[in-house]
Amino acid sequence: MEYKYMKLALEEAKKSILIDDVPVGAVIVKDNKVIAKAYNKKECSKIATDHAEILAIKKACKKMNTWRLEECTIYVTLEPCLMCYGAILQARIPKIVYSTPSPKYGFTNYINKTLKNTNKIVVARGIYEEKSQKMLKEFFGDKRN
Amino acid sequence: MEYKYMKLALEEAKKSILIDDVPVGAVIVKDNKVIAKAYNKKECSKIATDHAEILAIKKACKKMNTWRLEECTIYVTLEPCLMCYGAILQARIPKIVYSTPSPKYGFTNYINKTLKNTNKIVVARGIYEEKSQKMLKEFFGDKRN
Secondary structure, rough: HHHHHHHHHHHHHHHHHHHHOOOOOOEEEEEOOEEEEEEEOHHHHHHHHHHHHHHHHHHHHHHHHHHHHHHHEEEEEEEEEEHHHHHHHHHHOOOOEEEEOOOOHHHHHHEOOHHHHHHHEEEEEOOHHHHHHHHHHHHHHHHOO | OHHHHHHHHHHHHHHHHHHHOOOEEEEEEEOOOEEEEEEEEHHHHHOOOOOOHHHHHHHHHHHHHHOOOOEEEEEEEEOHOOOOHHHHHOOOOOOEEEEEEOOEEEEEHHOOOOHHHHOEEEEEEEOHHHHHHHHHHHHHHHHHO
């Protein structure tokens, strides 16, 4: 199941490439049903908060008619940044599954480990890691050329 | 000048009370001009990301037609949470002025100090601290009654 949802998140990430944005996709799932999908469009929309996770959380809240996404899992192709991790906390999403780590901007670089554990968010990583990494590398490679 | 902008942020916070939301207001200033104002409406809108800071950043990005708010200062009546601190980082806002600390949810509780310093965001606090605190206490006091 996890592969299925991450594959959907990768499909979302591809949409970012079409608008010349860093490819990141997110999918929110509850009871084995996809309730929201979104992709990063920060450069295109020129809105600093338009990361895939934030946009997916907003859609999920609207769909569920509540800001409490307590039984959901968020699948994201890149390790969430601090803002998105904070948004996941705000929405009380108890589980994050991310594909590839973000060594510079990923939340695990920022959060105090002691406190991180008290948040009790389950974090899993590594699904389709190569695919996600390749997509990002190709995007930034094309940018440089 | 800082008092003037925090006073405006307090005026915004009062709008949250009108919709029965936790009173928090934010104002973004550039070159001594207010470019965005917003207030917390998370409970009312049922969107997990609808904190005052996020809404103000979105408005400022739209107004400036860029996600880079590099010469701005954000004034906020309550210490930003992790999500909002992350959004301030994403928008490259170099200065945060907050009124009253948030001992449980404020970002200073979460961020690894070593890394925090490398972000180089200037953080000031304490302007109208009593007023902000009183507003929050009254709000939660009324809620309990």
